[in-house]
Amino acid sequence: MARYRDYPEMSLNRRNFLGSGLAASATIGLPRMAFAAEKADVVIIGAGLSGLRSAEILQEQGLKVLVMDANSRVGGRVQTVQTVDGPLDVGASQVGRGYARVIDACQRHGLKLVSEDRDLLPFGSHFSGEWIDGKTWGSNPLNLCEGDERQIPPNLIGQALCSKYNPLQELDDWLDPRFAEYDISLRELLRRKGHSAQAVELAGYSAPGIGIDETSVLRMWQEEVRARIERRMGEAAATAENGPKREHPFGEANDHRDVGGLAAINNIVGGCSALPLAMAAKLGDRVRLGKRAVSIALSDTGGTIACSDGTAFSGRFLICTLPFSMLREVEITGSANPVTRQAITTMPYANTARLYVTIERPFWKEDGLPPSISSDGPMGMFWAVDNHTGEGAHRGMFVLVGRTAQAVSALDRAEAEAMLLGELARLRPASKGAVRVATWKDWLRDPLQRGCGFSLAPGQVNAFARDMIKPWQVMHFAGEHTRRTDFGMESAMESAERAAIEVLERTA
Ligand SMILES: Cc1cc2nc3c(=O)[nH]c(=O)nc-3n(C[C@H](O)[C@H](O)[C@H](O)COP(=O)(O)OP(=O)(O)OC[C@H]3O[C@@H](n4cnc5c(N)ncnc54)[C@H](O)[C@@H]3O)c2cc1C
Structure with missing residues (x-):
């Protein structure tokens, strides 16, 4: 490691x-x-x-x-919760190779970083009441997408189409007035580019930000440009001898290859x-x-x-x-500082809610379906984490973002747990009795946060994002x-x- x-x-x-x-x-x-x-x-x-x-x-x-x-x-x-299964980060946890400042801070404070051990097991998609095999999606009769869209797995289409049209090159291009015309929603961008109704609908489940209508594409592209650089960090130095590079639809399977003592994604020891x-x-x-x-x-x-x-x-x-x-x-x-006041008053915040679980037995061996799930139902995503032996207990996470996070935030913790475990059992009866809750965090319900991260609505990059940080x-x-x-x-x-x-x- x-x-x-x-x-x-x-x-x-x-x-x-x-x-x-x-x-x-x-x-x-x-x-x-x-x-x-x-x-x-x-x-x-x-x-x-x-x-x-x-x-x-x-x-x-x-x-x-x-x-x-x-x-x-x-x-x-940044919040580490102590559970019976050990410390769990319910907020930030991943430190990339390109995190110069965080790495520097860890070094100055004598903290150790280790390669993240959260490789996700393969995903199945559950859409419109059906299990969808990403490999045969192109010829699935449920697939009403058109042209090149047809080949993109439904759980990835939002990310893929958002990325496809990203014209930004430099890290601060998103603030450059040259790109002001893109201060629009992803739905509007896809409409302008002539995408099918189903592609737009499916994009709503995997669009970055709050959702397909609520976040400016410029805000989505800013993160994408930065993530592109992150992916390139260490690529040149990582060699085949360091082990194979791992690919994953959500980029969640770590590239553990050692470059200067760091994997692509690292965690701080102890949380x-x-x-x-x-x-x-x-x-x-x-x-x-x-x-x-x-x-x-x-x-x-x-x-x-x-x-x-x-x-x-x-x-x-x-x-x-x-x-x-x-x-x-x-x-x-x-x-008065009207620009900043407008930003303070109107800037939307995204949410994520997550149920962290221990999977006592790998139920996917019983039903033969892929371990992780991406769904259009109230459960959102279920991530099964590889324990590298394939047998016995695994870690898992229900991950709710966008609309599913918004809906779950109306529930209290007990209701949310019951809904999520019930929904998993409905889709996967083999999971009944196999999943034990470790902890739960809904960032919208955190009284000192009321969300997990800032967003910018369509029009807000032009309205205030450039100037709102002035003193x-x-x-x-x-x-x-x-x-x-x-x-x-x-x-x-x-x-x-x-x-x-x-x-x-x-x-x-
Ligand atoms: C679920 C989740 C996962 C994440 N994963 C990652 C990751 O893997 N890697 C990564 O790099 N980043 C990740 N992030 C993002 C990262 O956590 C944040 O960008 C970063 O911690 C924000 O730091 P901050 O100082 O800007 O804000 P905060 O950490 O939010 O600090 C603001 C502080 O203000 C305090 N406060 C609020 N109201 C008041 C008040 N009225 N008076 C006084 N104090 C107040 C709060 O208590 C808080 O301590 C994640 C975030 C979340 C929520």
Whole structure:
């Protein structure tokens, strides 16, 4: 198994990034606020990766920082849950070879990365009440697609058609006004390209983002361009001697080949939460938990955050990392910033809900169907994870996104579990009694998230995505939703660097 080793060529040199002149100027005394209960040069709202990373950078540059979070733990969407079967990441878990900043952070905090062991077993599709064999789908009478569409397995058609028309080359092309005409839904794109009604309908089950109508294609393409680069990372160095490359429809079977001590996808040993925990530990008493921001008062010389428990924090500068799904609940006063306010108020959030299970016996050996399932029913997807022996217990996950996630969020946990296990048993009677629940997470129901990740509706890239990250008086914005070029945890880190640099420039 690949082990994490020193990986200098992938690590960003932070000091180069910030510029040495900034470090010296940053330590020059800053005006102090007189009225705040607790003061710092920079108060950072949110102790997820973006908040912790901004704090690290600013503290290293000599500024007094405070990080506050409403939760009783750090990490936000990085969350490791302890189960009887061991630690499970219910939020972020995958660290790609191209995650320069996350890898660098793991290295600095002495955390180990190992090749991810979550190869998925083959998929069967269950559509319109029938089991569909992807290999013979082209000649299946249920297939009403036209032309080249006919050959694309139904569970992949959304991804495939979205990708087919992606004209973006550079990581930030999605923000380039040259591509403004594509700030439309995937349905509209497929209509313009003349796709069949069935292809459009099927695309709704595998479209990236919230759905075929709800997300701008530019937002989908941004992730696709970044994922393309991720797939290429290490390809040249990986050789046949390192083992065969594994292919999978969802890219979920890992390429375990060792390049510089890393597989294509890696996990942090002990669970992903080890990273924010280590970052917070280094910040020591600069982190305040259980502090829920309810209002933010901005002026040109400072900002004050009032919390639900009556305490307050004030800083010469603020960095706000709250997802806009949460920030819209916080009252902000100060000179209006209409573009940012529009973004905060209207930016939609996608959801995912997942039921993590142990499959006590491989029921697919009894019914002869493929172990993993992609369906158009309320169950969404069921992923069976390879245990590499083929016998005995396996791990599994029900994965709900888009409309299925939206529907399941109306249920409480017990109802959701009963529905999902019941639906699996209806499609696969052999699964009855074979599946035991490990844990459940519905990100929409997380009161400090209300979703799993930002989206941009058709028209919103042009309306505000380019300008919404500009500072609002003394408040700067970070968080994955303020990304320019990256995705996942890397985008949280990317945004943290940008916001910290913006603050450092203003303290020069
Ligand atoms: C299910 C799931 C799977 C994922 N898988 C991966 C993966 O495999 N690889 C990958 O790279 N990325 C993955 N991601 C994405 C990754 O987790 C996020 O991009 C990243 O963690 C976001 O960090 P952040 O700092 O921007 O936001 P967050 O982590 O959301 O931090 C925001 C913080 O604000 C706090 N907060 C909210 N409201 C208030 C308030 N009023 N007052 C004070 N604090 C408040 C929250 O408690 C939270 O700690 C996944 C995400 C999810 C949900």
